[in-house]
Amino acid sequence: VPTYVYQCKSCEVKSEKIQRITDAALKTCEDCGGELRKVMQPVAVSYNCLGFHRTDYPR
């Protein structure tokens, strides 16, 4: 489930919203009624696939 982070342009309050893709994007702050903008989230990347095994080298 994608989680969107919005930040209010007026009061700078951040709020996380779990939304389906079909849900409409939020545009107004629930606290002050100001304009919201979407904040890009840092993506959690797994580096497991980059691990290689030196011990696999032939002797």
Ligand SMILES: [Zn+2]
């Ligand atoms: Zn606000």
